[in-house]
Amino acid sequence: xxxxxxxxxxxxxxxxxxxxxxxxxxxxxxxxxxxxxxxxxxxxxxxxxxxxxxxxxxxxxxxxxxxxxxxxxxxxxxxxxxxxxxxxxxxxxxxxxxxxxxxxxxxxxxxxxxxxxxxxxxxxxxxxxxxxxxxxxxxxxxxxxxxxxxxxxxxxxxxxxxxxxxxxxxxxxxxxxxxxxxxxxxxxxxxxxxxxxxxxxxxxxxxxxxxxxxxxxxxxxxxxxxxxxxxxxxxxxxxxxxx
Amino acid sequence: xxxxxxxxxxxxxxxxxxxxxxxxxxxxxxxxxxxxxxxxxxxxxxxxxxxxxxxxxxxxxxxxxxxxxxxxxxxxxxxxxxxxxxxxxxxxxxxxxxxxxxxxxxxxxxxxxxxxxxxxxxxxxxxxxxxxxxxxxxxxxxxxxxxxxxxxxxxxxxxxxxxxxxxxxxxxxxxxxxxxxxxxxxxxxxxxxxxxxxxxxxxxxxxxxxxxxxxxxxxxxxxxxxxxxxxxxxxxxxxxxxxxxxxxxx
Numbered sequence: 001x002x003x004x005x006x007x008x009x010x011x012x013x014x015x016x017x018x019x020x021x022x023x024x025x026x027x028x029x030x031x032x033x034x035x036x037x038x039x040x041x042x043x044x045x046x047x048x049x050x051x052x053x054x055x056x057x058x059x060x061x062x063x064x065x066x067x068x069x070x071x072x073x074x075x076x077x078x079x080x081x082x083x084x085x086x087x088x089x090x091x092x093x094x095x096x097x098x099x100x101x102x103x104x105x106x107x108x109x110x111x112x113x114x115x116x117x118x119x120x121x122x123x124x125x126x127x128x129x130x131x132x133x134x135x136x137x138x139x140x141x142x143x144x145x146x147x148x149x150x151x152x153x154x155x156x157x158x159x160x161x162x163x164x165x166x167x168x169x170x171x172x173x174x175x176x177x178x179x180x181x182x183x184x185x186x187x188x189x190x191x192x193x194x195x196x197x198x199x200x201x202x203x204x205x206x207x208x209x210x211x212x213x214x215x216x217x218x219x220x221x222x223x224x225x226x227x228x229x230x231x232x233x234x235x236x237x238x239x240x241x242x243x
Numbered sequence: 244x245x246x247x248x249x250x251x252x253x254x255x256x257x258x259x260x261x262x263x264x265x266x267x268x269x270x271x272x273x274x275x276x277x278x279x280x281x282x283x284x285x286x287x288x289x290x291x292x293x294x295x296x297x298x299x300x301x302x303x304x305x306x307x308x309x310x311x312x313x314x315x316x317x318x319x320x321x322x323x324x325x326x327x328x329x330x331x332x333x334x335x336x337x338x339x340x341x342x343x344x345x346x347x348x349x350x351x352x353x354x355x356x357x358x359x360x361x362x363x364x365x366x367x368x369x370x371x372x373x374x375x376x377x378x379x380x381x382x383x384x385x386x387x388x389x390x391x392x393x394x395x396x397x398x399x400x401x402x403x404x405x406x407x408x409x410x411x412x413x414x415x416x417x418x419x420x421x422x423x424x425x426x427x428x429x430x431x432x433x434x435x436x437x438x439x440x441x442x443x444x445x446x447x448x449x450x451x452x453x454x455x456x457x458x459x460x461x462x463x464x465x466x467x468x469x470x471x472x473x474x475x476x477x478x479x480x481x482x483x484x485x486x487x488x489x490x491x492x493x
Contacts, residue, residue, distance in 0.1 A: 120325045121323075
């Protein structure tokens with residue numbers, strides 16, 4: 001455990017050394033941002049709408065009382081979507097989509113000697129391969145989370161419009177009622193941390209792959225599993241500290 | 244010139260190299276040969292810095308490469324070209340981008356100059372016009388040739404080649420060998436080739452080092468190899484009936 005932690009930290013230190021040529025690295029960052037951001041937009045959009053809708057229906061189902069205003073459904077859906085559902089569930093899904101892709105891509109480069117080829121050329125392989133992915137993850141995953149929050153709330157609205165539990169106007173009133181900026185701040189801190197966790201852990205797993213195709217698959221699996229565990233742990237820590 | 248002094252390499256309890264002293268001269272095809280597990284590729288990886296020797300030193304023109312830090316090695320690395328056994332082309336890049344990749348990172352050439360250089364390198368390996376193909380679209384022999392084109396793009400002083408003929412048919416193998424030999428002569432590179440292909444040994448082996456059990460067992464030229472009385476070398480070189488018959492005719 002400590003061995004892996006030490007090696008992970010050393011790898012990240014290498015990854016963030018001064019680049020050989022900024023323009024080449026910048027192009028890689030742009031490419032990764034498109035891959036992580038645009039490439040994940042579809043799956044994030046789909047899960048967000050459904051999560052928002054389900055959260056609204058379940059909250060409405062549990063708050064059947066004349067003493068509780070219907071608008072509270074919108075408020076609870078908003079807070080739970082912003083604080084937990086959008087950042088955390090999106091991150092767990094992205095760990096599967098983005099994380100496995102990073103681990104298997106870097107792992108394949110390792111077993112096919114492409115990383116050795118980079119090192120022979122004098123390229124800082126961790127810097128060239130890992131830093132653009134981490135930077136892109138840290139930038140794009142908060143963006144995806146913002147989109148996820150918006151679509152989650154839209155999903156809740158659709159659920160209200162499609163059922164008679166809560167009227168859309170009550171839902172909208174609930175959404176705007178007593179909004180605290182700290183909720184959004186916590187969400188963005190979580191999303192940034194999750195972006196770092198997914199990209200760096202999966203890159204670490206891929207970078208130290210040895211063997212062949214079987215080991216590449218194992219690295220991808222390990223990367224996703226460890227990322228998911230660390231996402232949930234970081235979720236707990238950030239919530240405890242900031243709320 | 245490259246020199247290795249008393250190179251030892253151990254992986255856990257497995258001692259792979261046991262004190263290799265060798266010199267690899269410029270303008271020569273220096274071949275490292277030996278059976279499977281004899282330490283050929285490990286020695287090559289120690290020379291290029293992919294493995295850190297457990298003991299010993301590697302000198303590039305008398306500069307101690309082994310003791311250098313990553314950043315200190317960069318000027319020497321820029322003079323190194325390497326062809327890997329698997330070619331190690333970057334899958335996500337076209338042939339042209341593979342070749343200009345080191346130029347992008349380490350030169351201030353304009354885009355047009357880089358394309359010109361890529362075209363020159365591709366012509367040199369008889370792959371003119373294949374710029375836009377991706378590695379997945381190439382045959383094994385073409386991948387090797389693109390690997391050579393990438394290796395020579397920075398006009399290296401040192402060329403390393405790991406098993407250039409593995410997975411290739413005999414005719415393509417000879418083409419690749421000839422190409423490496425021509426480049427060595429043309430650019431006066433210090434070329435180090437790891438192989439167990441006897442056609443390469445006999446065809447282009449200006450200077451041959453035979454490894455056995457992690458030690459340098461024999462050293463000489465392709466002309467001397469046929470007349471040696473070294474038992475282990477003879478067992479390796481003349482293992483096939485074809486080579487035994489060829490020896491009798493020599």
